[in-house]
Amino acid sequence: MDLTINISFDNSYIQVADTLFSRQLPTAVSQPDLIRINDALANFLSIDPAQLNTPAGIEVLAGNRIAEGSEPIATVYAAHQFGQWNPQLGDGRAILLGEVIGANGLRYDVQLKGSGPTPYSRGGDGRSPLGPVLREYIVSEAMYALGVPTTRSLAAVSSGDTVIREQGLPGAILTRVARSHIRIGTFQFFAAREDWDSVTRLADHVIARHYPDVLSAENPYLALLSAVIQAQAELIARWQSLGFIHGVMNTDNMLVGGETVDYGPCAFMDEYHAGRVYSSIDHNGRYAYGNQPAIAHWNLSWLAQSLLPLIHSDEETAVALVRAELDAFADIYQQYYECMMCQKIGLPVVSEKGNELVSELLALMQAHKMDFTLMFAGLADYLDKSGPAPDSVANLFSLPAELQAWLQEWQYYLQQQSGVGLIAIQQQMRTVNPVYIPRNHLIEEVIQAANSGDLVPFHRLVDRLAHPFDYSIDDQIYALPPRPEQEVARTFCGT
Structure with a gap:
């Protein structure tokens, strides 16, 4: 039997500086068994999913076998965790197997999560x-x-092994893919030690890997900061437009490449409330839904501080330069947010009246405990002249009488502003307002079934969520908010 697993690793991070990581092999598990392979993603990474779905492939995914070309490492970083400085962190349960080049020509990390202890x-x-x-x-x-x-x-x-937390639980390993796992906390670790050589090498690597266009800037390191600010502003605006709450926005959980990372105590809101918190460890609401933009700004200030000596040799000048970039964050974020929210109510162009309509709708939703996702998903149905059809999303919830005045004002404004017709507006709204989101109660039901050996609900949920905008009345169970007895009020970190 051929035990070779062909993954075209092309590793660059280990060549940046040996201070960035520790070499670390995964720890073998007793009886690995496949749960699921993401065939489309595997093909995108030029990894044959059929090879992964073999005994040798499963051994690689479990960490029991190292594929040719893999150079396993655990990376080091620091962080502000809930505002408190922790100078020494790192991949405590994750091992980076290496990097591959995707079909788009970009570089991707392949990492095992839950693969055994590391020096961190x-x-x-x-x-x-x-x-x-x-x-x-x-x-x-x-x-x-x-x-x-x-x-x-x-x-x-x-x-095949038991993991001890408050009780014995079945263990598992995730193979995670990212454009990179370089965090704000990675820069903080070396800046705090005044290891400016490592900071410079790291910054050069990030520029080459994520933001090559800034190389032509007059001050590439300042331009790097600006690019990360832009990426994070857009990312957080997308979170807010979907009612997503990360739950643990520490500086080690913000990737400089602008991707969302670490889905521990995260949640999508059911009932809308700006102060919504789910994470069991967020006792004071630091990372509440409404606080996420400000926290992102605060986190970015620590990246800026870590880059100061690279940006200018005179500290006062460097501080002035980064302050100007940081001060722009609020406006950049607001532009993204307003654009996304106006699109959610059918307005392709941001306007003062559109922003007012969004604010008024959110206030009404909060006052009447409306479901965030269903309210926006069902809004397009109210553009039908005869009202929502029997099989429409709008029939999954009741509209409070207090929203009727807003609805009429919104419909009138759309008719005044639009030159494309209501049908076209409906179609556009249905491309930005999902019906299906990974609701907490659905995830918990899947986990409970899986812990009892039944993975069918997991596969069904993953398949349904792959098409979040395509509503089918046959799948309305995946669109409905939780009944009171199903509600999940607290989410927990995976550790």
Whole structure:
């Protein structure tokens, strides 16, 4: 039997500086078994999914076998965690196998998550229970389908071992793919040690890998900061437009490449509330839905501080330069947010009246505890002259009488502004307002079934969420908010 797994690794991070990582092999598990392979993603990465779905391929996905060309490492970083400085962190339960080139010519990390202890585990076991692996697979792939920049899931395997948390749970390993896993906290780690050689090498690598256009700028490192600010502003605006709450926006959970990473205590809102918090460890609401833009700005200030000596040799001059870039974040974010939210109510162009309509709708939704996703998804149905059809999304919820005045004002404004007709507006709205999101109660039901050995609900949910904008009345169970007994009020970190 051929045990060769052909993955065309092309590793660059280990060539940047040996201070950035520790070489670390995964720890073998007792009885790996395949849960799911993301065939489309595998093909995009020029990895044969049929090879992965062999005993040798499953061994690679479990960390029991190292594929040819793989050079496993655990990366080091620091972080502000809930505002508190932690100078030494790193991949405590993740091992980067290497990098591959995607069909688009860009570089991607392939990482095992839950593959055993590393030098940065801080006493942890380096393992992951099955539940967090399934959660990350579900949510990351749903985010991709929603058009949000995100890390992705290539595969999931069960380990055959028990992971001890509050109780014994089945273990699993996720194969995660990212444009890179370089974090704001990666820069912080070396800047705090005044290791400016490593900071410079890291910045040069990020420029070459993520933002090559800034090389032609008068000040490439300042331009790098500006590019990261732009990417994060757009990313957070996308989160807000979908009602997504990350839950743990520490500086080690912000990738400089602008992708969403780490789906631990994350959640999509059911009832809209600007102060919504789900994470069990966010006791004071630091990372509440409404706080996410400001937290992103705060996190970016630490990246700016880490780059100061690279931007200008005179500290006062460097501070002035980065302050100007940071001060632009709020306006950049607001432009993205207003554009996305106006599109959600059928307005292709941002206007003062459009922004007012969005603000008024959100206030009404909060006052009447309206479901964020269904309200926006069902809005297009109210453009039908005879009202929502029996099989429409709008029939999945009741519209409070207090929203009728807003509805009439919105419809009138659309008719005044639009030159394309209501049918075209409906079609556009249905491309930006999803019906299906990875709701907490659905994920919890999937995890409970999987812990009992039934993975069918997991596969069904992943398949349904791959087409979030295409409503079918036959699948309305995946669109409905939770009943009171199904509601998940708290989400938990995978560790």
